[in-house]
Amino acid sequence: MAADLASGATTSVALTRAHLDRISAVDGAVHALLHVDAEGALAQAAASDARRAAGSPASGLDGVPIAVKDVLATEGLPTTCGSKILEGWVPPYDATVAARLRAAGLPILGKTNMDEFAMGSSTEHSAYGPTHNPWDLDRIPGGSGGGSAAAVAAFEAPLAIGTDTGGSIRQPGAVTGTVGVKPTYGGVSRYGLVAMANSLDQAGPVTRTVLDSALLHEVIGGYDPMDSTSIDEPLGALADAARQGAAGDMTGVRIGVITELGGEGYQAGVQQRFDEAVALLVKAGAEVVEVSCPSFVHALAAYYLIMPSEASSNLARFDAMRYGLRVVPDGDPSAEDVMRASRDAGFGDEVKRRIILGTYALSSGYYDAYYGQAQKVRTLISRDFEAAFAQADVLVSPTAPTTAFKIGAKLDDPVAMYLNDVATIPANLAGIPGLSLPAGLAPEDGLPVGFQVLAPALADDRLYRVGAALEALLENEWGGALLDRAPALEEATA
Amino acid sequence: MPEITRDEVAHLATLARIDLSDAELDHLAPQLSVILESVASITGVAGDDVPPTSHAIPLTNVFRDDVVTPSLTAEQALAMAPASEQQRFLVPRILGDEQ
Numbered sequence: 001m002a003a004d005l006a007s008g009a010t011t012s013v014a015l016t017r018a019h020l021d022r023i024s025a026v027d028g029a030v031h032a033l034l035h036v037d038a039e040g041a042l043a044q045a046a047a048s049d050a051r052r053a054a055g056s057p058a059s060g061l062d063g064v065p066i067a068v069k070d071v072l073a074t075e076g077l078p079t080t081c082g083s084k085i086l087e088g089w090v091p092p093y094d095a096t097v098a099a100r101l102r103a104a105g106l107p108i109l110g111k112t113n114m115d116e117f118a119m120g121s122s123t124e125h126s127a128y129g130p131t132h133n134p135w136d137l138d139r140i141p142g143g144s145g146g147g148s149a150a151a152v153a154a155f156e157a158p159l160a161i162g163t164d165t166g167g168s169i170r171q172p173g174a175v176t177g178t179v180g181v182k183p184t185y186g187g188v189s190r191y192g193l194v195a196m197a198n199s200l201d202q203a204g205p206v207t208r209t210v211l212d213s214a215l216l217h218e219v220i221g222g223y224d225p226m227d228s229t230s231i232d233e234p235l236g237a238l239a240d241a242a243r244q245g246a247a248g249d250m251t252g253v254r255i256g257v258i259t260e261l262g263g264e265g266y267q268a269g270v271q272q273r274f275d276e277a278v279a280l281l282v283k284a285g286a287e288v289v290e291v292s293c294p295s296f297v298h299a300l301a302a303y304y305l306i307m308p309s310e311a312s313s314n315l316a317r318f319d320a321m322r323y324g325l326r327v328v329p330d331g332d333p334s335a336e337d338v339m340r341a342s343r344d345a346g347f348g349d350e351v352k353r354r355i356i357l358g359t360y361a362l363s364s365g366y367y368d369a370y371y372g373q374a375q376k377v378r379t380l381i382s383r384d385f386e387a388a389f390a391q392a393d394v395l396v397s398p399t400a401p402t403t404a405f406k407i408g409a410k411l412d413d414p415v416a417m418y419l420n421d422v423a424t425i426p427a428n429l430a431g432i433p434g435l436s437l438p439a440g441l442a443p444e445d446g447l448p449v450g451f452q453v454l455a456p457a458l459a460d461d462r463l464y465r466v467g468a469a470l471e472a473l474l475e476n477e478w479g480g481a482l483l484d485r486a487p488a489l490e491e492a493t494a
Numbered sequence: 495m496p497e498i499t500r501d502e503v504a505h506l507a508t509l510a511r512i513d514l515s516d517a518e519l520d521h522l523a524p525q526l527s528v529i530l531e532s533v534a535s536i537t538g539v540a541g542d543d544v545p546p547t548s549h550a551i552p553l554t555n556v557f558r559d560d561v562v563t564p565s566l567t568a569e570q571a572l573a574m575a576p577a578s579e580q581q582r583f584l585v586p587r588i589l590g591d592e593q
Binding site: 089090091092093184185186199225228229231295298300301302304305312316319320321322323324325326328332333334335336337338339340341343344347349352353355356357359360363369370372373374375376377378379380382412414415418429430431432457 | 502503510512515537539545548571574576577587589590
């Protein structure tokens with residue numbers, strides 16, 4: 001798309017209008033978007049075309065439209081986080097990611113659906129209704145960033161932004177046959193990202209190809225003084241790494257297969273496609289070693305203590321005083337009465353579960369046994385990664401243990417829902433970057449399988465090199481992209 | 495085996511300033527017990543010799559120069575407030591009658 005814009009084969013206005021038309025045609029069925037800003041996107045597209053005509057595009061992606069997860073503040077565009085408590089809230093400022101997209105000339109098509117405050121693995125916890133997987137509309141698109149992944153898979157947007165706290169970019173990528181990248185923690189600014197668990201949250205690209213992710217990562221990444229956890233280091237040549245990888249030569253690259261993330265508990269077809277992909281990398285010259293990360297068995301438990309603890313504190317800001325929903329009970333209610341009523345009315349079940357759990361884990365008497373232990377396990381997980389990266393340049397695993405499940409199947413069984421993130425969570429706890437790319441369709445259900453690549457902190461370029469190599473090798477086997485095999489969505493006529 | 499009772503959930507909800515209905519308490523208490531049971535395996539995993547990690551990527555504190563930079567106007571900051579008066583957030587009473 002960027003090449004067509006550069007050569008003049010198309011214009012940003014034409015591209016943006018085509019995607020807006022596609023949204024009108026299929027989003028009734030997919031429900032990937034919560035807000036569409038047709039007028040704003042077309043105005044940004046016209047400005048982009050004018051820049052290009054004047055010979056001064058703002059970036060390599062100038063004019064390519066994008067959708068943004070509804071957890072990132074966008075000035076003048078509603079930002080709800082999938083919650084009733086923020087219904088109708090229009091931020092007075094842009095998140096750094098949104099500001100960088102605008103500065104680079106990418107028209108923002110709209111905001112994508114998500115589990116409320118990014119809490120979930122299926123997008124069913126959105127207060128505005130679930131998003132449907134374009135591969136099978138009865139199935140979940142993953143979560144929490146199911147809207148971003150589904151929009152990209154359904155060709156409603158060529159690019160999207162997601163956020164990943166325990167896998168919310170990578171797991172939706174896996175189950176929708178798209179590419180998703182969680183950068184190194186601190187590699188992309190969190191300023192204006194509504195926090196769920198600040199020590200884990202990270203925004204990143206959601207795209208159809210590995211190179212697109214690298215290009216988008218270069219636009220949104222890099223130091224931001226507005227985020228005190230932002231890392232003041234160069235990003236590395238990410239797109240160059242992807243281009244180099246696409247040549248398909250893996251000679252000298254050491255790939256570690258994580259023993260604990262596979263086998264029992266993983267769907268047979270997921271494991272099969274993963275093993276086949278590893279074999280392709282070996283054929284391309286990679287050296288494969290088995291690595292063991294024994295502490296990973298405790299990662300899920302540590303995550304489900306740290307994340308709710310941080311969330312219970314972060315979500316205290318929704319107090320009905322300065323912004324958001326205010327419910328005023330009858331009589332002469334105090335501010336506290338109003339807070340309690342507003343938070344009950346504004347938050348959904350999963351958010352309440354996590355706030356209560358976090359409040360419990362942080363209570364005196366339980367703190368050491370739960371939160372304190374979870375933070376120690378975090379240290380053990382980082383040590384496991386360190387040891388594993390001494391043996392391998394990148395680590396690999398299936399992204400999610402299963403393909404997309406049916407909508408409603410796990411809604412009232414939180415523990416079963418949490419297990420979806422078992423392979424993605426360790427990277428968040430250790431702050432390292434991870435990428436998921438499609439590895440094919442599981443033979444038993446014909447649904448996409450995700451392949452995860454993990455690299456040491458600040459070595460995001462390795463994700464792109466190995467990811468692009470595997471993508472090229474797989475597409476060579478398939479004779480095209482995986483999404484070419486997705487069922488056609490019925491287009492509603494407006 | 496750890497368990498969160500219905501009364502404990504009600505108390506935690508008070509601490510978290512959420513009015514849970516009876517139906518919600520009935521629904522959430524058993525679910526929270528199941529979740530807690532599934533994470534309880536973590537107790538005792540790491541000994542005293544393991545330092546806790548609160549932040550995975552080591553960083554030193556960041557300071558900026560103490561200079562005024564442009565910020566939101568009062569109108570912008572108040573635009574989304576549930577209620578405002580005289581360029582201020584208008585909130586319900588914060589003290590009881592007897593105070």
